[in-house]
Amino acid sequence: MRIFKRILVPVIFIAVLFAVNTYLNYLLVPYTFTRYKVHKIETETFDDLILGSSHAGTDLSPSAISSVTGRSAFNAAQGEEYPVDSYFFLKDAAGKHKPNRLIYEFDPNYWITAQDVSANYAGTYTEMQPGKAKVQYFFAKMWKADFRTSIAPWYFYRAQLSDIERNLFVKRSDDYKNFGTGTFDSATQTVEADGFIAVKPGKWDDEIIPRDWSDDMIQDKARDYFIRIAEFCRREGIELVVVTTPVPAETLAANELSYASAGAEMEALSKTYDFTYMNYTDGDLLEARREFTDSELFADWDGHMYADAARRFSVAFAEDLEKT
Amino acid sequence: MDEVIQILEEIQPDNDYETCDTLIDDELLDSFAILSIISELEDAFDIRISPAEIIPENFNSAAAIYEMVQRLQG
Amino acid sequence: MSFVSIEFMVFTAVCAAGYYMIPKKYQWVWLLVFSYVYYLAAGPSYLFFILFATTVTYLGGLWVEAGARWAVPAVLLADFGMLAFIKYTNFILGNINGLFGTNIREMKLLLPLGISFYTFQATGYLLDVHWKRCKAERNPFRFALFLAFFPQIMQGPIGRYSRLADQLYAEREFDMARIERGLYRIVWGFFKKIVIADNAVLYVDAIFDNYNTMPGYGIMGILLYGAQLYADFSGGIDIVIGIAEMLGITLDENFTQPFFATSITDFWHRWHITLGTWMKDYLFYPVTLSRWMGKFGKWCRTKFGKNIGRALPICLANIIVFLVVGIWHGPAWHNIFYGLYNGVIIGISGLLAKNYRDWKKKFGIEKDSRPFYCFQVIRTFILVNISWYLDRAGSTHQALIMLRDSITKFRIGVDMIDASSTWAGSAYAPLIAALFGCLVVLIHSILRERKIDTRSLLMKKPIVIRCLVLFLLLMSLVVIGNKPLSQGGFIYANF
Numbered sequence: 001m002r003i004f005k006r007i008l009v010p011v012i013f014i015a016v017l018f019a020v021n022t023y024l025n026y027l028l029v030p031y032t033f034t035r036y037k038v039h040k041i042e043t044e045t046f047d048d049l050i051l052g053s054s055h056a057g058t059d060l061s062p063s064a065i066s067s068v069t070g071r072s073a074f075n076a077a078q079g080e081e082y083p084v085d086s087y088f089f090l091k092d093a094a095g096k097h098k099p100n101r102l103i104y105e106f107d108p109n110y111w112i113t114a115q116d117v118s119a120n121y122a123g124t125y126t127e128m129q130p131g132k133a134k135v136q137y138f139f140a141k142m143w144k145a146d147f148r149t150s151i152a153p154w155y156f157y158r159a160q161l162s163d164i165e166r167n168l169f170v171k172r173s174d175d176y177k178n179f180g181t182g183t184f185d186s187a188t189q190t191v192e193a194d195g196f197i198a199v200k201p202g203k204w205d206d207e208i209i210p211r212d213w214s215d216d217m218i219q220d221k222a223r224d225y226f227i228r229i230a231e232f233c234r235r236e237g238i239e240l241v242v243v244t245t246p247v248p249a250e251t252l253a254a255n256e257l258s259y260a261s262a263g264a265e266m267e268a269l270s271k272t273y274d275f276t277y278m279n280y281t282d283g284d285l286l287e288a289r290r291e292f293t294d295s296e297l298f299a300d301w302d303g304h305m306y307a308d309a310a311r312r313f314s315v316a317f318a319e320d321l322e323k324t
Numbered sequence: 325m326d327e328v329i330q331i332l333e334e335i336q337p338d339n340d341y342e343t344c345d346t347l348i349d350d351e352l353l354d355s356f357a358i359l360s361i362i363s364e365l366e367d368a369f370d371i372r373i374s375p376a377e378i379i380p381e382n383f384n385s386a387a388a389i390y391e392m393v394q395r396l397q398g
Numbered sequence: 399m400s401f402v403s404i405e406f407m408v409f410t411a412v413c414a415a416g417y418y419m420i421p422k423k424y425q426w427v428w429l430l431v432f433s434y435v436y437y438l439a440a441g442p443s444y445l446f447f448i449l450f451a452t453t454v455t456y457l458g459g460l461w462v463e464a465g466a467r468w469a470v471p472a473v474l475l476a477d478f479g480m481l482a483f484i485k486y487t488n489f490i491l492g493n494i495n496g497l498f499g500t501n502i503r504e505m506k507l508l509l510p511l512g513i514s515f516y517t518f519q520a521t522g523y524l525l526d527v528h529w530k531r532c533k534a535e536r537n538p539f540r541f542a543l544f545l546a547f548f549p550q551i552m553q554g555p556i557g558r559y560s561r562l563a564d565q566l567y568a569e570r571e572f573d574m575a576r577i578e579r580g581l582y583r584i585v586w587g588f589f590k591k592i593v594i595a596d597n598a599v600l601y602v603d604a605i606f607d608n609y610n611t612m613p614g615y616g617i618m619g620i621l622l623y624g625a626q627l628y629a630d631f632s633g634g635i636d637i638v639i640g641i642a643e644m645l646g647i648t649l650d651e652n653f654t655q656p657f658f659a660t661s662i663t664d665f666w667h668r669w670h671i672t673l674g675t676w677m678k679d680y681l682f683y684p685v686t687l688s689r690w691m692g693k694f695g696k697w698c699r700t701k702f703g704k705n706i707g708r709a710l711p712i713c714l715a716n717i718i719v720f721l722v723v724g725i726w727h728g729p730a731w732h733n734i735f736y737g738l739y740n741g742v743i744i745g746i747s748g749l750l751a752k753n754y755r756d757w758k759k760k761f762g763i764e765k766d767s768r769p770f771y772c773f774q775v776i777r778t779f780i781l782v783n784i785s786w787y788l789d790r791a792g793s794t795h796q797a798l799i800m801l802r803d804s805i806t807k808f809r810i811g812v813d814m815i816d817a818s819s820t821w822a823g824s825a826y827a828p829l830i831a832a833l834f835g836c837l838v839v840l841i842h843s844i845l846r847e848r849k850i851d852t853r854s855l856l857m858k859k860p861i862v863i864r865c866l867v868l869f870l871l872l873m874s875l876v877v878i879g880n881k882p883l884s885q886g887g888f889i890y891a892n893f
Binding site: 337338351354355356359360362363364366373374375376378379 | 529531663667678686709712748751765
């Protein structure tokens, strides 16, 4: 009986801890479009899958692109999505509903900064359904990270107690159960059914930050995982198109050398791994589409376009894509 | 033996050297005191005390110190 | 492996579980394997250094025991030489360049995990064999475990062969109480590190990085630094000792309520204890009792009379020891001054020991008087905090400026950090959390200072209370702990 009690007590303790933790996750972790996007790519097949950072999320409208290409498209890009995240996102999608083409947005900034452990660090991982991709993702990112990040993501939101009411409301709503996008409507943006993040008019508060781009600044992990994306596409027969979206002219001027170097780096990779690279921050495409560097089209200096500007750019992009 | 106690009293008074046998264990002698005592012992008894001798067994009581001194005198 | 990673937790759990499931005579082998796996995870290229130290010292121990006296300086030179080369080459080159205007390029040298700790452990072993305090270990793999034992490899405590050997190689039964005791210690260590250190560091770093643009916060910064340093280091040690305890191995304590110290001397008997005792046994005593120090002593006696003459060599040796302690903390001049500061204060108090006794009698101060005890504790606290300016500041120059500004431009506030970047969106929250943690630790320390064994006390309480305590500690890690810092490591893991 004593041995039984000795085992029972730790088991009950862990069970209670697990229950409390799960409930706190439910109360505090909000319903974000990450969940929506992960669900879409795991359950539906698309011809074109768009992955990348928040720039791709706001600047590439799948419906606009489809109107030119005639192919189905979905935008699974989001802020804080580093190459490692895109890679496993892709693996997850390909494992269930393989796309024919991957449109991957290359944002040089994501290659020269190490990923910060913030709320988004575990976002995509948490929403994935169990499977091979999720297990590999766990060992790539969560295994060596702080235990709170993967087990108790609620702790990023612990100060937002006032949001509990809204979270409960959302999670009990049909929108949440049926994976709707209605609740993503905020003051600055909405998320459309095809994953496009439509930015509403109104300037965001930020500054032009001059950044350096050089060989020793590149994070090994970033380049590593991008190469894995390229090789994965080649193996699985997925056409790969890499794009760097436009930025305001002023931002370009402050970072001219960096964008040129980064572009050259990706250009070289495109030759080695045989994919198409479309760079709107340097060279021919910049010249041809210079109208899209007008700062009036952007909500901030970082490069997030307003919705209608993004739709127009997406059409232009699709036309350029068809020509290659 | 009396000389040993005299040296101890002079360097670190306030301890009962007749009866106490936990001088090191109870930290009644700190390292400064121990080294001062060693210096005096070396002078008084014409011996050399090496670091190997600085173990609690040799310094926990006046009697233990005296035993060590006698041993080193050969 | 980061202590807070799932990787490390799984690693430790598997190690502990397996330890009690395999045949007892292989238990030490299990520990050896896991220790080397842990070391490899830190970087395979560093393996060479620990293997070098292990081989050289293992052989040295056998040779010394066989009578080869030359082996003692040879092994010491090899072990310390390697440590000195890696840690201090660039510092020396930098100073040479500064002095002679040369431009010798600094080398790209990374510090192998634990080298400061296992080097000391190895050389201590060798001297113990030389002084016949222990027998040389004949089994090279058992010796390898002594140096590489994974809980202590990162930041100590620096162990002694005579105390560790029997424990490491012993055969053990599973004991649930032991696991529980160890678990409390581990979680307590995490509490200190995550709730106090990780929160305090936000302010400390901001204050010390911006001492020019935002002067005057020195006192706030140094007090929080003391809290951070103590919580980080002792918390890490708690985790280490707790893990070892789960495996049935008792490591030496490294901290015994250092902020209750009544003098700087006493402080170093309570702070980083194993470093202090190592220095005492293997540097302080041998240097003081050496032949040339004896000659110096005789010269002092003729010049200054018996009392001072006897004390001076000890003071000098003490300063040398603390010079080494300072250098051990890092290849920088402010570290050396940190060591000297401590060494000089202790040296002076040693010289004046008799005078202090006389003055106390004169002023009628009783030995156990309460007010005097308070005076001593506060005085020591102030002296220690001053020394920490030299430790934390990036340079001696910065330390002195900050010391001055602490008084002349004294300020308290939280405007040095960006509220939106904290885990509560408030610039006060991390501070309050850290202070709360300090309060809890203070209460716990007072109990321990009164010789109350808090853990045994806890173990006697009903199971519900114990579960509640554990639950609260674990929840506090998540609720009021700082979000993981991108470095996320322990301060002393870089030594």
